[in-house]
Amino acid sequence: MTSTALPVQPSRGPLRPLGLGEVEITGGEWALRQQVNGEATLAHCHGWMERLGWTANFTHAAAGTIVGNHQGMMFADSDVYKLMEAMAWEVGRSGSADAERRFGELTAVIAPAQEADGYLNTVFGRAGQPQRYSDLEWGHELYNDGHLFQAAVARARTVGSDDFVAIARRVADHVCDTFGEGGIERVGGHPEVELGLVELARQTGEQRYLDQAATFVRRRGTGTLGEIPFGQAYFQDDVPIRDADVFRGHAVRAMYLAAGAVDVAVETEDDELIEALVAQWEATVARRTYLTGGMGSTHTGEAFGDDFMLPPDRAYSETCAGIGSVMLAWRLLLATGESRFADLIERTLYNVVATSAAPDGRHFFYANPLHQRVPGSVPSDDVESKRASSSLREPWFLVACCPTNVARTLASLAGYLATADGTGIQIHQYVPSRITTTIEGGRRIGVEVTTGYPHDGTVTVRVVETDGQPWTLTLRVPPWADGAEVADGTERRPVAPGTAVVDRPFTVGDEVTLHVPLTPRWTLPDPRIDAIRGCAAVERGPLVLCAESVDLPGQRHVDLLRVDTSVPPADRDGSVVVAAKFLDPGGDSWPYGAAADVAMPVADDAEVPLLAYNQWANRGPSTMRVWLPTV
């Protein structure tokens, strides 16, 4: 494992990301999730793809028998590649022999399907199939390629260049040959190839991959895609990237495109483009993002809604959009050095990514609504879900983008926790871990992070490697952490949200401790978010909490719950409780009228326990809500 085993490796920027060879997650809930991911999720995903014939698509393509035999969606190839990316990171993370074997098997299945000129896709181009690139709006060929490139980068950075990496390079050469100036001067409907090409350029040093990515970014928004029912904003072809003022359209597409555009901007030293993307990110976070960090508030088009259109029950908040948001925020953090991007990463990791996968690693949420009105039914473990929204986590989906996205994110998570600059280490996420790196002058420094965060607010950073000379330890202080303190030896001082910096000579065994208050707190919404006016939520540290009917007295429906925000939420026996009342719904009647007509009497008072939103629906069908109406 090399120190450069990381998902994103920009050639410049104020912060240098630390890779899997420099950061090891050593314990806590993320370590457990990584273990389950490696031991259960990868095999689970691989099994479904075999069973549904998605891997056999490549075999049929190579054998000339694909027509009439293709299984799954037209982007099923991308799911195989995304799973391979997860496997590559897992081999790098844990040395898993099982993941290595599966990766080799899949490489052997895919390789014969590549055509002589490098083209690789199971849906287009053969006799009896539509012509290559004849449906750039919906065909997903370049999208698939982007995931292939990311998987190849993961492979090259963990194990080294092999047959699979060679396959990806031939595809990339083909894309450059085909979509360069004088070729097909258009873009693909689903962004992803851009960030894949940049990362492959970073890995191989191949300038034309970067040039092609820059070309795709420049062309986007110039109307090279045809009209579709959702409108051109759906695939961000309505406005050139640098002229837009907010993210819009299909949320996953928007996030992947913006992430790729940051990559291009960093490598081409286009600071104006970075500034434009930061401004779009600010507007989107201020007006189009859920409390969970989730993005996408309409099921139609899986898309961003208008400003402040954030209905909790109709939230789409696709798991992949959350992961795309993490990918974008990480790139912006590296490009700017600003800790606010790490704040959103934390919020999204704990409340979207951690929500998707069940503890068994074999069931997933696709959509992540903040309010479940109807208790659902337990899904079959033998049938893939045909829809994105469900009331319980599903084993698999017809459109299966989310499970493998979670898998690759968890397997590479160590690559998103910490950075270095010339003078020291910056720790952005508090996970039990060991971080070692080399800073300017070839100086080796290292720390061990011990913490029960986010359930406990004490984060201890112990120096395990140092040369006795001064260096800088920077700790992120989350925006909600009023009253945080840093203890350094005998000194203890208050620190404001942002970052806390300790700059001094260290000796091995020195400890710096960050204390963040985790008192549960009421959170109120901007009054312009109509759908949750009159509601409040409870957060504890980075965790968004929710009420779930299985915890309510008599398992009453969450819609009857009213909370009293004049009483602070309180920690009680490992749970958080709020003062509440339950309404008596009476019988059905016309639900509009004068105050007296629609008033519902209070049935009783109660103290109601809340739980972390990422834990909801783990105990069977229930109703649930994050935003609780106030009395």
Ligand SMILES: [Zn+2]
């Ligand atoms: Zn998805």
